[in-house]
Structure formats: C-alpha cells, structure tokens
Amino acid sequence: MKNPVVVVGIGEMGSVFARGFLRLGYPVYPVLRGIKLAEMAKQDVQPELVIVAVAEKDFHPVMETLPDQWRNHLVLLQNELLPRDWQAHDIDNPTVISVWFEKKKGMDSKVIIPSPVYGTHAQQVADALDAIDIATRVLNNNDELLFELVLKNVYILTTNIAGLEVGGNVGELWSQHQAVAREVAGEIISLQEKLSGQSLDAEALINGMVDAFNGDLEHGCMGRSAPARLERALKLADEHGLELSKLKQIAQKI
Numbered sequence: 721m722k723n724p725v726v727v728v729g730i731g732e733m734g735s736v737f738a739r740g741f742l743r744l745g746y747p748v749y750p751v752l753r754g755i756k757l758a759e760m761a762k763q764d765v766q767p768e769l770v771i772v773a774v775a776e777k778d779f780h781p782v783m784e785t786l787p788d789q790w791r792n793h794l795v796l797l798q799n800e801l802l803p804r805d806w807q808a809h810d811i812d813n814p815t816v817i818s819v820w821f822e823k824k825k826g827m828d829s830k831v832i833i834p835s836p837v838y839g840t841h842a843q844q845v846a847d848a849l850d851a852i853d854i855a856t857r858v859l860n861n862n863d864e865l866l867f868e869l870v871l872k873n874v875y876i877l878t879t880n881i882a883g884l885e886v887g888g889n890v891g892e893l894w895s896q897h898q899a900v901a902r903e904v905a906g907e908i909i910s911l912q913e914k915l916s917g918q919s920l921d922a923e924a925l926i927n928g929m930v931d932a933f934n935g936d937l938e939h940g941c942m943g944r945s946a947p948a949r950l951e952r953a954l955k956l957a958d959e960h961g962l963e964l965s966k967l968k969q970i971a972q973k974i
Contacts, residue, residue, distance in 0.1 A: 723768035724749045726790070728757070728782060732823040733797065734773030740848030741769075761787035769815075769841055771795040783809040795845055799876050800949070801869055802916050803862075815839025816865060818872045820932065821854050822939075831855055832935040838865040870912045870920060871928045878905040878929065880949045883941025885970050891937030894930060905929060907964040911953060914960040947974060 725741040727734045730750040738748045749765060751757065770790045774782050776798050786794075786809070794814035796806060806814050817837040822830045831854055837845050838859035846856040859865055879890055882904045886897045893901050909922050933939075950971055957964045 722746045723766055726751060726760070726765065726767040726770045728770065728772045729753075729774035729778070731773065731775075732825060733819065734771065736821070736823050736829055736852070736854070737771050737773060737795075737797075737845075737848065740850075740852045740854070743851040744848055746848075757782075757785050757787055757790070761789060767793050769793050769795050769844065771797070773797060776800050779805065780808070783811075793841070795839075795841060800873055800952075802873070802912070803866065803869075804915060813839060815841040815845060816869070817842075817845055817856070818868045820872070820935070829854055830936070832939070833932055836864070836868040838862070838868075866916060866918065867920075867924075870909075870916065871925055871932075873912055874905055874908050874925050875929045875932050877908045877949055877953060879939075879941045880943060880946035881908075881953070881967060881970060884946055884950060884974055886941070888941055889937065890933040890939045890941060893941055894933050902926065903966045904970075907966050908953070911957055911960075911962060911964065914962055915956065950974075 722745055724747040726749045727738050728751040730738065730752060738750065742748055746768060751760060767790060770793045772779070772782055772794060779798050791811055794811065796814050796816045797819050801816065815837065816839055817835055820832045820835045822832070829852070834855035834857045835849070836857045836859050842858045846858050849856050859868065878901060879893065882893055882897065882900050886893060886900055905926055906922065909920055909925055913920050950967060954964060954967055954971060
C-alpha cells in the first residue's frame, strides 16, 4: 500500500490533483474546511505528499497550522506565489507547480499550456497529472521556477487588471489594447522584482505571457477576483515604496 496523498482544500483544483493521484494508486485523504491539520496528523497519517490547494487568501493561515512532520512533503500551487511566501514559514524547498490549466464546476480540465513544476516531488506530480491527460514540464532549478512563478503572476495580474479597464478576452487585449497590456505588465514586473529581490527579464516575461494568450485566445480577462488582485498589488507597492501609476489610474475608475 502506498503512503497517502493529503489534499488540503478539495475544491475544483484540489479535486484534479486528487483524481490524478488516485489514478496512480495512491490513497487520497481530503482535508475539508474546518478540519484541523494537527488533529489529522495525530492520527499517524504519514503522507507521501501534502498538496496545499487552498485559495490565495487562505494560504498563509493554512501554512501557519501545518504540522512539522508534513513540512518536507509539501506541494504548493497558488497563484501570486513567490519564494518569499513559503520562506515566511521557514520552508526552504517545497515542490511547486505553476498551474496552467482551468477547472470549473461541471467542466473537465482545460489545458492552456504545460504546467511547469519543480522540487523533490516534481516527477510524482507530473506523473499524476499525466495520468489524467494534463501536460506538465519538470524544471531544472530554482531560477527556472522563479521565472515561471513570475510569468504566471504577470499573466494573471495583467489580464485581470487590464480587464478592469478594457474588458474582453486575452486575444482582444493583445490585438486591440496592446499598449494598455504592456503598461500594466511593466508595472506588475516592477512589483515582482521588488517582491522577489531579483532583476527580471521583462521582454522574456512579456513573450511568455503572449505564448499563454495564444494557448487560449478566448480566455476572459477579468475574473471575479480582479478588483481584489488590483487592491492587493497596490497595497504591496505602497509597502515597498513603489509607484504604480497605471494601476492607480485603473483603480480610480472602478
């Protein structure tokens, strides 16, 4: 019998990973809202992996309650994730996947581009997703991981925030409002540099964002979380003394 895979947060995204590992023959233990991780750990659960599949807003509260014996088995997959987020909890080398597939209620998973994954358990994650026909790429080092995390952040934040101004889908954003997209993306990249403490290749990130656009040109720009993402970005910019004039301009219009 294989050791179980614990999935913290069994919503749409968590259910995808659960299905993949079930397909590989792993028992899956779901952690539902209200279940205390410490109590579950006391039941002598010795997980192969602990997949944290909660929403961004719940990430830090969950990490604060993570049992010590689970810390070396982590798989993280949140949007707006950077190394500083897990390092804040004294975690050095989790397995991290930048998710580039959609999963909505009542619909099967839709792959935009292959999802890059890095860390000790990267191949296990890749195998589980491959078992349910979701493409991945296993990365080689932390530098590649940082680039991929920033790229996803640039894509999510640019499309959501620019969408507050122009609406539409990502194909229309790039074909009809490229100047707006580039301006927003430039400010997001500046913010990512502040948050990561690294100098980033802005043009490579823009090109990567466009490649993702081409993976699903009909993908809508503005999700329900767009206003919250804009508010969070401006708050982080203020905390780091960064002036994001285009983002402030958009915020004043909504």
